[in-house]
Amino acid sequence: MHRSATDPRPRVLHLAQPVGGGVARVVLDLTKAQLTAGLRVTVACPGGELAERARELGAEVRGWRADRSPGAGLRDEVRRLTHLLGEVRPDLVHAHSAKAGLAGRLAVRGRVPTLFQPHAWSFEAVGGVTAALALTWERWGARWAHRVVCVSEAERTTGVHAGIRARYAVVPNGIDTEYFTPGRTESRAPxxxxxxxxxxxxxxxxxxxxxxxxxxxxxxxxxxxxxxxxxxxxxxxxxxxxxxxxxxxxxxxxxxxxxxxxxxxxxxxxxxxxxxxxxxxxxxxxxxxxxxxxxxxxxxxxxxxxxxxxxxxxxxxxxxxxxxxxxxxxxxxxxxxxxxxxxHDVRRTAEAVAELYRELLGGRPLMSFECRESIHS
Known part of the structure; x- marks a missing residue:
């Protein structure tokens, strides 16, 4: 898992499951910014909207078969991911949401710089024994994340109070304020x-x-x-x-x-x-x-x-x-x-993530992560 000798640009691997909704939006925003900055970007996910849009942006897309929730297939999912990592050879892995964070950290085990972004903690989504298992894993798996990236200070506080001892960074979510703009379509009733x-x-x-x-x-x-x-x-x-x-x-x-x-x-x-x-x-x-x-x-x-x-x-x-x-x-x-x-402009978010990448890649200079084109265009 090292840089190509013929292309000195860092390669970032975004690993994601789920492949829709807010998680996909965040991955696509970062992918757009990072490609514009001159990084090599690979997105590994189980297809869907995320794969289609990432390919349109110019990212390399790798299929990674994985269910949304942990289950009996986890061992095979980690095995497939380990094989994929050997092919992609990323300089940095950015795993998004609970399932990708679980499989990604098990496959990488800290051998390359790894960011885990929960996008809300998994143990909040379930109850009983399942919640206890999810929390136990998050406490254990934190050792294999060089940074746990929370999208709010409250999310970080939830992790700390739950006993997850990690190297946290808080990067608030951002959206494209040049795409989401005011306008008014009158409705007939409230x-x-x-x-x-x-x-x-x-x-x-x-x-x-x-x-x-x-x-x-x-x-x-x-x-x-x-x-x-x-x-x-x-x-x-x-x-x-x-x-x-x-x-x-x-x-x-x-x-x-x-x-x-x-x-x-x-x-x-x-x-x-x-x-x-x-x-x-x-x-x-x-x-x-x-x-x-x-x-x-x-x-x-x-x-x-x-x-x-x-x-x-x-x-x-x-x-x-x-x-x-x-x-x-x-x-x-x-x-x-x-x-x-x-x-909460997405360009601020992308630059904050870029700074984390610089730290984890040993201070190697990255081009500006400013991106003026909307991923929606």
């Missing part, structure tokens, strides 16, 4: 939009339980769930007629711009991308008080934009209150846009 994978983590079931009370206070309000996922059928069974299931969309900006309010009622996160995207589009957001949420909001907005997770009553009251106060929504949207521009 419109609430929730963007995210239809799964327990994102909490759409809590929002649906809150929705009848929202309708009682704001008759005629509409709710749109944008995204797909494993809980889609179950959510449709409990949704009233005023809820629209938009499915997965190629361009989410029209939904943000049409929204009077964007809501993400997550049960856990590291730092969600959807609220950042919505704020970049000038829309007010309402999020649950999970890891990264407070840090993603402008100072002073928590009182209006933050609710406890898993509480439909509190969520309903906050949604209705914001829908009934257009002046407050306009102010929140304006301040949110300015905050994201100054704090």
């Amino acid at each position: 419109l609430v939009v929730c963007v995210g994978r239809l799964c327990r983590q994102k909490g759409q079931d809590v929002l649906l339980r809150a929705w009848p009370e929202v309708l009682r206070q704001v008759p005629g309000a509409r709710l749109a769930l944008v995204g797909d996922g494993p809980d889609g059928e179950a959510l449709r069974r409990i949704a009233p007629a005023s809820v629209e299931f938009a499915g997965a969309v190629d361009d989410v900006r029209p939904w943000y711009r049409a929204a009077d309010l964007v809501v993400l009622p997550s049960r856990w996160e590291g730092m969600a991308l959807a609220p950042l995207e919505a704020m970049a589009c000038g829309r007010p957001v309402l999020v649950t008080d999970v890891d990264g949420a407070r840090e993603s909001l402008p100072p002073g907005q928590a009182a209006h934009c933050l609710v406890p997770p898993g509480r439909p009553g509190a969520l309903a009251g906050a949604v209705a209150g914001l829908l009934l106060d257009p002046e407050l929504r306009a102010s929140l949207g304006d301040r949110g846009r300015r905050h994201v521009q100054s704090t």
